Amino acid sequence: MTDALDRPLPASDDPWAVLRSATRARVALGRAGDALPTARELEFRAAHAAARDAVHQPLDPAVVRAALDPALELLEVHSAAPDRATYLQRPDLGRRLAEGTELPRVDADLAVVIADGLSPRAVHEHAAGLVTALLERLPGWSVAPLVLASQARVALGDAVGEALGARAVAVLIGERPGLSSADSLGVYLTWAPRPGRADSERNCVSNVRPPHGLSYAQAADTVAALLGAARELGASGVVLKDEGPALPAGAG
Amino acid sequence: MRRQGTVGGHSYEFPTLVELLAKATPARSGDVLAGCAAESAAERVAAQAVLADLPLATFLDELVVGYDEDDVTRLVLDTHDPVAFAPVASLTVGEFRDRLLAWAAAGDETAISGLAPGLTPEMVAATSKLMRNADLVAVGRRTRVVTGLRSTLGLPGRLASRLQPNHPTDDPLGVTASIVDGLLQGCGDAVIGINPATDSPARTVALLELVDEVIGRYGIPTQSCVLAHVTTTLRALEQGAPVDLVFQSVAGTQEANRGFGVTLDLLAEARAGALALGRGTVGSNVTYFETGQGSALSADAHRGVGGRPVDQQTLEARAYAVARHFDPLLVNTVVGFIGPEYLYDGKQVLRAGLEDHFCGKLLGLPMGVDVCYTNHAEVDEDDMDSLMLLLGAAGCTFLIAVPGMDDVMLHYQSLAFSDVLTTRSVLGLRPAPEFEAWLARMDLLDDDGRVRELTADAPAARALLAAASS
Numbered sequence: 001m002t003d004a005l006d007r008p009l010p011a012s013d014d015p016w017a018v019l020r021s022a023t024r025a026r027v028a029l030g031r032a033g034d035a036l037p038t039a040r041e042l043e044f045r046a047a048h049a050a051a052r053d054a055v056h057q058p059l060d061p062a063v064v065r066a067a068l069d070p071a072l073e074l075l076e077v078h079s080a081a082p083d084r085a086t087y088l089q090r091p092d093l094g095r096r097l098a099e100g101t102e103l104p105r106v107d108a109d110l111a112v113v114i115a116d117g118l119s120p121r122a123v124h125e126h127a128a129g130l131v132t133a134l135l136e137r138l139p140g141w142s143v144a145p146l147v148l149a150s151q152a153r154v155a156l157g158d159a160v161g162e163a164l165g166a167r168a169v170a171v172l173i174g175e176r177p178g179l180s181s182a183d184s185l186g187v188y189l190t191w192a193p194r195p196g197r198a199d200s201e202r203n204c205v206s207n208v209r210p211p212h213g214l215s216y217a218q219a220a221d222t223v224a225a226l227l228g229a230a231r232e233l234g235a236s237g238v239v240l241k242d243e244g245p246a247l248p249a250g251a252g
Numbered sequence: 253m254r255r256q257g258t259v260g261g262h263s264y265e266f267p268t269l270v271e272l273l274a275k276a277t278p279a280r281s282g283d284v285l286a287g288c289a290a291e292s293a294a295e296r297v298a299a300q301a302v303l304a305d306l307p308l309a310t311f312l313d314e315l316v317v318g319y320d321e322d323d324v325t326r327l328v329l330d331t332h333d334p335v336a337f338a339p340v341a342s343l344t345v346g347e348f349r350d351r352l353l354a355w356a357a358a359g360d361e362t363a364i365s366g367l368a369p370g371l372t373p374e375m376v377a378a379t380s381k382l383m384r385n386a387d388l389v390a391v392g393r394r395t396r397v398v399t400g401l402r403s404t405l406g407l408p409g410r411l412a413s414r415l416q417p418n419h420p421t422d423d424p425l426g427v428t429a430s431i432v433d434g435l436l437q438g439c440g441d442a443v444i445g446i447n448p449a450t451d452s453p454a455r456t457v458a459l460l461e462l463v464d465e466v467i468g469r470y471g472i473p474t475q476s477c478v479l480a481h482v483t484t485t486l487r488a489l490e491q492g493a494p495v496d497l498v499f500q501s502v503a504g505t506q507e508a509n510r511g512f513g514v515t516l517d518l519l520a521e522a523r524a525g526a527l528a529l530g531r532g533t534v535g536s537n538v539t540y541f542e543t544g545q546g547s548a549l550s551a552d553a554h555r556g557v558g559g560r561p562v563d564q565q566t567l568e569a570r571a572y573a574v575a576r577h578f579d580p581l582l583v584n585t586v587v588g589f590i591g592p593e594y595l596y597d598g599k600q601v602l603r604a605g606l607e608d609h610f611c612g613k614l615l616g617l618p619m620g621v622d623v624c625y626t627n628h629a630e631v632d633e634d635d636m637d638s639l640m641l642l643l644g645a646a647g648c649t650f651l652i653a654v655p656g657m658d659d660v661m662l663h664y665q666s667l668a669f670s671d672v673l674t675t676r677s678v679l680g681l682r683p684a685p686e687f688e689a690w691l692a693r694m695d696l697l698d699d700d701g702r703v704r705e706l707t708a709d710a711p712a713a714r715a716l717l718a719a720a721s722s
Contacts, residue, residue, distance in 0.1 A: 015708030018717050019433055023419055023426035026656020026668075027433040031705050034673035036656070044633075044657060048665070051627035088592045088628055089281040118628050177627045178663035 024180075047179040054174075054182035056084060059116040059123060059150050067128030073145035077101050077160065081151040094153035095195075103163040108144035110227065111166035111193070115152035119174030122185040122209070126216070127172050130185060130208055133220035134170070138227070154188045154202070161193030168230060169193040170223060175206065184209045187223050191236035201237035203230070255306075257298030264298040269314050270556045272306075273374070274563035275299035276381045278603055282546045282594035286554060286561040303378055304346030311374040316566060317556040323506045323516055328372050328573045337370025339363070345375070349382045352614075356394040365396045368576075368616030373504070373569035376611045380565070385642065388606040393647035395613035399581045400535025401475045401496060403441050403684040405649050406618050411681035412650035413672045414582070414620065415440035418661035422449045424462050429720040430655050431466055436696065436716060437669035438676075438703035441687035442582055442620065442650035443497065443540065445477040449661055453487040456480045464494040466719060470694070473533070473686035475581070477540050482514055482522045489525040496531050497540045497581060498522040504570030507553035516577070523578050534686065537581035537618075543571040544586045545604050546594030564594060565604070569611040576616050583612055584620035584652065587639075589664055591626055598635030601625065605639045609648055620650035624666040633657070633665075640667055644675040651675065673703055 016028035029040040036044070061076055068074065080096040081087035087094050112134070114127045135143065144164040149156055154171050161169030168191050175184040185208040190197055203226050207213035230236040255266045266272040274288035276299035283289035290296035312332065317325045334341075340348055355363045380388065398406040405412050417430030427446060434440050444463050448455055456478045463476035475496035478485070482500040489495050500519060501512050509515065519539070526538040545564040548554040556562040568585070575583045585608035588601045595601045605621050612619030623640045625631035640651060657668045675681065682688055682701065691697050694712040698704050706713045 015714075015717055019429040019720055022429035022720055023423070023655075023660070025417075025419065025426065025430050025433075025654070025660045026658050027429050029656050029668075029670075031437075031670055031673075034677050034702075035670055036668060040656065047658075048627065048632070055628045089596055090285060091593050092285065176663070179627070179658050179665070180660070181663075 044179075050182045051177035051179055054119045054121040054177040057120050059120040059148075061148055063124045064114060064127055064148055068131065068146070075103065075145050075147050077103070077147055077149050079149065079151045079153070079156050084151070087151040091153055094151055095155035097156065097159045097163075103147070103160065104145070105163065105165045106144045107165040109141040109167050110138065111144040111147065111157070111161045111164045111169045113147045113149055113152070113157045113160050113169060113171045115149040115154070115156060115171055115173040117152060117154070117173035117186075118176040119183060122174035122183045123172070125183050126185040126208055126210070129216045130172055130187070130219055133216035134223055137220050137224035141227075155195070155197065157188065157190060158193040158195045158197050161190065162195065166193065167191070168227060168236070170227070181207070181209060181212070184213060187219060189223065189226050189230060189236050191230045191234065201235070203236050203240055255302050257302040259294040259298040259301070262294060264295050266299055266302055268558060268560060269310070270316055270558070270560045270562055272299055272303055273316065273378060273381070273566050274561070276303045276378070277563045277565055278381065280564070280594070280600045280604065281592060281596040282549055282564040285593055286549050286564070288561040288563055300382055304344060304349075304382055306345050306378070308343050308345055308348050308375050309341055311372050311378070315557055316374050316562055317505055317570070321506070324504060324509070324570050324574055327516065327577055328570070331577070332372065333369035335370070336367055340367060340370070345378045346382060348375070349379050349387070352379070352391045353387060356391045359394060361394050361396045364391065364394050364614070368614065371615060373573045373611070373615065374566060376614045377566040377569040380607045380610055383610070385603065385606050388610040389642055389646040392606070392610045392613050393645065395647070397613055397616055397618045397649070399537040399618040401532040401537055401581050402534060403473050403475070403686045404534050405442055405581065405684055407685065409681060410684055411644055411648065411672070411676055411679075412442035412684045412687070413439040414442045414584070414650055414652045415444045415669075416447070416652050416654045416659065416666065417444065418447050418654065418659050420449055420661045422455055422459060424458070425720065427459065427462065428466065431463070432716045432720045433655050434653065434669050435472070436706055436713060437673060438683060438691055438696065439653050439669045439672050440472070440474050441684040443475050443477050445479055445499075445540070447479045447662060451480050451484050453484050453491070456484050457488050457491055457493040460488060460493045460495060469719070470716070471690065473690050479542070482518055486522050486525065489522070494531070495526050495529060497538055498526045499540045499542070501542045501547070502571050502574045503543065503547045503551070503553070504567035504574070505548050505553050508548040508551045509574070511551035511553055516574070519578055535581070537579050539578045539580040540582045541575040541580055542584055542586055543568060543575070543608070544590050545608065546590045547571075549594065550590065565607055568608060569615070572612050572615045572617050580618060582620060582650065583617045584622055584650070585609075585612070586622040586624060588625035588629060588631055589622065592629040595629070597630035598632070598638075601629070601631055602635060602639045602642070606642060606646065609643060609646055613647075618649045620652070621648055622652040622666055624652070624664055626664050636665075636667065637671075640671055640675050641678060644679045644681055677702065
């Protein structure tokens, strides 16, 4: 820090560039009176609009299906939240399956749930790519039919996994959009899924969002490694957490 | 006691104090989620009418969260000051609201501000439930709470700001760039406060040393804070780091605080450590707390007497009782951060922000607000503008500001530095006096005392930009 303070101001046509080059934060925006200049204001609004639209765009099963291998079976389910406004205010409903939901009991090693979460856009753009990469890395695993879930929270995967009779569930879910990342997908792993599992019993791989975030291959390597470790341990969550980054890529 | 209210020919019964408070609360999603909200608008008004007739002293005998199982309740009752309470001891909740508004209209700050040690969180929360937004503003601005460390906060006609220079990787240059940007826009008089990206002690010490050096080099009359967990700050203190303020998030039940990993003893120990450093020049308030409606519910630690869910606004006021025990320099609610399942839209966030400011001030806290929102809430910039201007009118101690409204580490939107300037100029408010004098010394103010629109070749700007050059 002392060094930074002692260095002279570099010569530049735009001295504010010093600030801008040091951080992704929105520094040196200038002012119009005591407010933001029009151009900066509109930039912010555009970013906020993208994030808002990502939250409220409905999940379109046809988009996901079209991007997947046609040989893969895809079942559709809904949570107990009937619409977006209810979903946003009642996370408890988003964690339960809609009344009357029926799923086949297949007793597989793994269930994969594709959930809209807070960004259906992330699911549209990245779910199929990540599922494909993940399945390639799990040759010895029996995988239940894929499940596409609307108005879903992470814990909905517990109910789905239990109903399918899966030993583990991977929930691929749209993450809460930020101003600079409206399309980020997260993956949550839960061993022995059943309703009532705590968040501390899950492992998460976040920010799957090529080309800016994790690539499908990177994310699938980590998820496959975590799955392998969870199978060995017979558990997921904090018991795995510390070892996560040290696992060799693709060790599952 | 049987408590019953009638509205529109229907009679509503409220068997317990916990239910009465919850049903009287203006609508918000978190209380629906907890299952304690009024089921109709009429039931809500009926509850408010019953609450208005309740003697204020009821809250000293009839508890919302039990004494034996909750250390926040014990703290509140064991430190209650009957002498301070005496002027309002005979009033009902409704009469107390009327009295506060009369004192506020008469400008009697002494009468209002002297009550704090005699008021409990439940009394203050109950009163706020009967108030309109304008009532919360009118009384808030006449509740005087002045604190200090190296700047004096809470003086009449002043609005301070926390400069929040967060960075996704705590990069020193990135943090410094945001600090410089904020200082050049007249922000940072309440604190330069960083949320660290990780909670490691080494990182915390490095950030503390960085901000301390900026403050020292430019002689800025403000304080720094790295908002790490209190146990991390204790480690930093042991290592001799320059700790101005001990920070901690707190909530309104013992159970919720346990979820945060804090106890009252731990907070006392850390405060004593910071106090012993003697880093203040104009005061000796060395703690900083953040709170927010919904934090207890999100930790599943929101139940009171009989296992009944307590409404989130009453629990929020209880968090202020924890904070005031440690003589804070700063307290703020992070009002829109928690998400739409607790505060759904702009109307609910605005209401909550004004309630939190009012309740905190009345309980004697130097209350600020992080006027903020997330992208999945029904809230936008216009809602934030309304809240910041109302808070300015309400005499809010400080607002939080980040570069361009965008916190690139925590991924939510707060106010921009320029929003603090707007609030000050629209309402005729000024920075903390010591900081204002520093701005003048740095030639950052024009002849009218307004923060200049700077050109990069101005001497003060060059000096500060040098700090951020790589």
